């Protein structure tokens with residue numbers, strides 16, 4: 001649904017975005033992650049037609065982003081900027097009505113649509129609040145409601161959880177998951193890695209304007225060929241279990257985590273992990289629990305940026 005080919009915006013002094021090849025499939029949530037200054041907002045603005053690329057191409061659906069196609073792109077996409085202003089002296093209802101009018105939704109349909117977007121973002125109770133009185137979390141929800149007014153197929157959200165407290169972040173995650181269930185394609189950015197990773201199907205890691213990796217966290221991690229961490233809980237003699245593990249060629253090190261839990265660094269291929277379990281069992285170790293440590297987006301990110 002969103003695709004770029006060597007998309008570039010050069011601000012000089014190695015700042016900007018360089019040769020970006022993004023690929024966001026239909027109906028997926030794509031997390032665009034990278035530290036401050038990595039180029040997330042610049043990329044997003046190019047996708048919305050707000051910043052003109054120096055070179056490369058970008059497509060939203062089948063439509064190439066060109067000045068002539070901007071109105072078409074605007075109908076297809078909903079964009080929520082990282083920082084957005086609200087007009088003084090406006091209620092939430094007036095604010096949404098204003099944006100609905102800007103999208104040329106007829107007054108009667110607008111009223112119904114406002115109710116729908118407020119329900120979607122669980123903000124119905126805020127309809128008569130003054131926009132300037134809203135907390136950051138409330139404002140983000142109203143911002144999302146505004147972005148949904150014209151029922152776009154694609155949502156592009158720049159740091160939707162930025163500055164939110166933990167409760168508001170959880171609510172934002174739930175709202176985003178709800179939007180996915182409506183079949184929306186969502187690209188969202190974040191500089192706080194674990195923040196939204198749990199709702200993302202795919203991630204793209206951007207660093208100094210370059211896309212370093214793209215895919216599921218598992219895929220990216222596997223492509224890095226990291227060591228696999230295996231945790232083993234045993235119900236028999238731990239020293240014996242330890243010596244069995246230490247004799248395995250692809251086991252680099254073993255440490256005792258708890259009284260009956262061992263952790264080993266496995267340097268072999270992922271398909272060989274099962275042979276570790278087999279060797280334990282063959283050597284009469286009573287294994288209660290055997291698991292590969294879950295990959296964490298933050299670890300993946302740190303490894304990738306270290307290489308870069």
Ligand SMILES: Nc1ncnc2c1ncn2[C@@H]1O[C@H](COP(=O)(O)OP(=O)(O)O)[C@@H](O)[C@H]1O
Nearest residue numbers: 011015016034035036037038039040041042043
């Ligand atoms: N209009 C601009 N003029 C010059 N440099 C810019 C401009 N916009 C962004 N930059 C620079 O481009 C880099 C990427 O910025 P940005 O896309 O805002 O990053 P992010 O959103 O990932 O924090 C930064 O080094 C920033 O200073």
Ligand SMILES: [Mg+2]
Nearest residue numbers: 040041042082
């Ligand atoms: Mg930004």
